[in-house]
Amino acid sequence: MIPEALLTHTLRTAGRTALDLVYPPCCVLCKVRIFDERSVVCDGCASGLLSIDAPYCERCGHPLSTPVAACPACPGRTFYFDGAFSAFAFNRPLQDLIHLLKYRNRPGVGRFLGSMLAKRVEQEPGIPHITGVLPVPLHPIRKRERGYNQSLCIARGISDVTGIPVLENVLRRKQNTPTQTSLSPEARMANVEGVFEVARSEAVRGTTISLVDDIFTTGATINSCARALVQAGAGRVFALTVARA
Ligand SMILES: [Zn+2]
Numbered sequence: 001m002i003p004e005a006l007l008t009h010t011l012r013t014a015g016r017t018a019l020d021l022v023y024p025p026c027c028v029l030c031k032v033r034i035f036d037e038r039s040v041v042c043d044g045c046a047s048g049l050l051s052i053d054a055p056y057c058e059r060c061g062h063p064l065s066t067p068v069a070a071c072p073a074c075p076g077r078t079f080y081f082d083g084a085f086s087a088f089a090f091n092r093p094l095q096d097l098i099h100l101l102k103y104r105n106r107p108g109v110g111r112f113l114g115s116m117l118a119k120r121v122e123q124e125p126g127i128p129h130i131t132g133v134l135p136v137p138l139h140p141i142r143k144r145e146r147g148y149n150q151s152l153c154i155a156r157g158i159s160d161v162t163g164i165p166v167l168e169n170v171l172r173r174k175q176n177t178p179t180q181t182s183l184s185p186e187a188r189m190a191n192v193e194g195v196f197e198v199a200r201s202e203a204v205r206g207t208t209i210s211l212v213d214d215i216f217t218t219g220a221t222i223n224s225c226a227r228a229l230v231q232a233g234a235g236r237v238f239a240l241t242v243a244r245a
């Protein structure tokens with residue numbers, strides 16, 4: 001008799017192989033055939049991702065020209081997170097990938113980007129030991145429109161590589177806010193102020209958490225999340241994003 005787990009695995013593998021014959025896995029960007037089932041892009045497209053390497057501001061993650069240069073992004077800002085790191089510059093292949101993730105129903109792209117972000121984090125000695133990754137929540141209406149929360153997909157990709165648990169349903173978005181793209185930094189801060197609340201403070205008290213989002217632009221959204229976490233008793237809050245705009 002075949003054990004049930006083995007049978008399920010065999011059927012699943014056979015099903016995937018059959019599916020691969022009909023729809024061979026292709027790069028989501030240039031459509032060439034790819035052979036690494038954990039990836040969504042070919043090696044050529046992946047090589048277009050531009051790492052943000054040191055020096056960068058340890059407070060907000062902004063790239064700096066020299067290690068001692070003053071950060072142009074920090075003055076006048078109150079950040080509630082302890083540090084921030086963005087893995088890649090928001091250049092062309094990444095812009096296209098994030099577009100697929102947010103507007104073309106490709107949650108797998110988020111998981112892939114999360115794994116790429118995690119690999120960058122593992123190379124950075126200055127990032128503290130994190131006990132949970134917490135995706136920036138979407139309002140339920142926006143989530144219904146998209147079908148998923150893209151930040152949760154990224155957080156799962158981080159967890160795949162690092163084993164750090166994803167903290168789900170801990171932070172909640174109380175209000176649906178208008179899109180931030182056309183707003184000034186000050187307007188962005190006001191737009192998201194007080195829109196997040198911690199649903200389960202016992203899950204964050206005394207922990208070192210990393211918030212996870214797709215893009216760090218002015219940091220307003222992540223900062224608003226961090227403020228809610230700090231007020232709920234989080235020990236340290238860090239911010240990880242795939243891209244830096
Ligand atoms: Zn490609």
Ligand SMILES: [Zn+2]
Pocket residue numbers: 057058059060061062071072073074
């Ligand atoms: Zn800075």
